[in-house]
Amino acid sequence: MTGTALTTEIEAALSQAARFPRLRYMGSKYKLAPQLAAVFADLGTGGTFLDAFSGSGFVGYLAKALGYQVTSNDYMNYGRVIASAAIASDGHCLPDELIARIAGPARDDRDFVQTTFDGVFFDRADRAFIDSAWSHIEYLDGFDRDLALAALILSAARKQPRGVFTISGDLSRYDDGRRDLRIPLQQHFIEHALRWNQTSIRSGREHLALQGDAMTLDRTEYDVVYLDPPYAPPSDDADYTKRYHFLEGLSDYWSGGLGEIMQNTKTKKIPKRHSLFANKRTAEVALRTMFEKFAGSSALVVSYSSNSVPGADWMLRELGAVKPRVDVVEVPHTYHFGTHGLATRRQATEYIFVARD
Template identity: 55%
Template sequence: MGSKYRLLPQLAATFDRLGGTTAVDAFSGSGVVSYLLKAQGFDVVSNDFLGFPTVIARATVANSHVHLTDDLVDAICGPAADDRDFIQSTFDGLYFTREDRAFLDAAWSHIDLLTGPERDLAISALVLSAARKQPRGVFTFTDATRYADGRRDLRMPLREHFRERVAAYNATVFDNGTRHTVVNGDVFDLPTGAPDIVYLDPPYAPPRDDNDYIKRYHFLEGLSVYWRGQTIMHETKTKKLAKRFTPFAYKRTIDDALLRTFEHFRDAGAIVLSYSSNAVPDAARIVELLASVKPEVETIEIGHTYSFGTHAAAARRSVNEYLFVGRDA
């Protein structure tokens, strides 16, 4: 949800035009833009305030050489290494079948023995497997039968998903000749420095309600650390995690959050912001905010369709996606 995968051609052209060798992806999310920057030869700093996107970035951006071997995949997909049952008991009757929940516990019994890029690849494959198996890819509801349309992703056992996702992640591993940094933290804690490009794709503040990623992705966030250090709200039907405040998710705080972000990266060669026409503030206000630190601001408008789900019949919403490019005159 919110992935920039379909915007990559426009982003690639923009980054290529701006040039340089160093880039910061301050809200990495799915990791596709960090990976694009790596593919374009940049030295990338990738950051997200959620845990599971940082694991994905470590597996695909920071990792330049390591793959998961067939023997390791067979072990993870085989019998459990211990008798843990946290997922089976905590999420009994939720999201997945009994066999799928048992697989997640068993897989983690082996992943706990791994370190470094092997661990990151295995967790990334497990997280993506869970996202693909869950209808619409979000965990805000418990009645999966509402979206049981018979597509392959919903019919496949998680164990088979995992094998396929490992193969896909293994295929992403390459070395662009530079070193990359992955950070799990607040954007305002990132070193300022003077990177050639800072790319910003914060949560889009909706005109109503909020944009709470934890509410949508709590299961993936917990799964990425086996819920260690997480606070589960057991009184909720979805067993969600406690909300983590971000000023980017609310219309009352988004203006100040964007301005503070622009000021934080004022020394960058260029600031590139993705934003959407169905969010606040509007394009004119963003130009005004960005112009306070970068006197030359270019607005690129892109027709875009957001998909809410991963199947052919998923609900889609046409919006205008903007790229705001701020540079020194």
């Protein structure tokens, strides 16, 4: 492929990826899209692609827009739901009549969310809508179910100030005037269901969305394996369960109302799902295991941050142990903590390590 053709392909993929519905998500790679697209295109589009830590689903979606056949995996079920809606559905859309039905009167009188999260998240009408929507979603299956859930998950994330569920109760101090904080969840759902439909890409290839620990993935060889593990910071944590437990519960209605909720916690959390990658004492072993597991793949692409341990020198050395050529793209980045004017900001460097044969 000529340089001009490659540039055109990257520009088209970035234009498509710009349609992706954005969550305010810890570790998201939206701002790195141009650099990632250039790396993936350089490695040769059209092959097989594994996104082992799919998170918001954006990188897998970008790879699909570049022509890859994508397998997405995440250890959180809501991550699987989003990847199914955005990638695996492959052109499937939620019918207008089904959107209207889910947004309409409830099918039954369930009130799990209304009672469990009273005074915790959302007002009475929004909590009632979640119960009502699930009264319909429960009877769906396949991509209809995942597309509806993806719209509901995005709605809850957008309505919650800062997009995280570590804060609850009276959140008026976080009101920065955004429309997302003011419209009801029912309206959010209708709009986001239509947005997922507009995001849909038909490729005619089979794409997969999996849920599970990346450490247990099959030792399959791919053309490109993309690893964006939870970063192990020197301090604080990278606990996705703590920040997004409501979205995880929402993805399966808290296991049909039977899932474990930590009732003694202010935000009604679910038990933490530990990750070896997010702990500085176990991150090295976990990363080395992944590098060795997929050493037979044509290329390993790893996103990482200078805020994390182990450091860049360790990553270069370990990737060099499984691949003869390792390049690194460095991108200056500013992390934002909070959304108010006095929010803390931390400068860091985002690394994209590219290890290939």
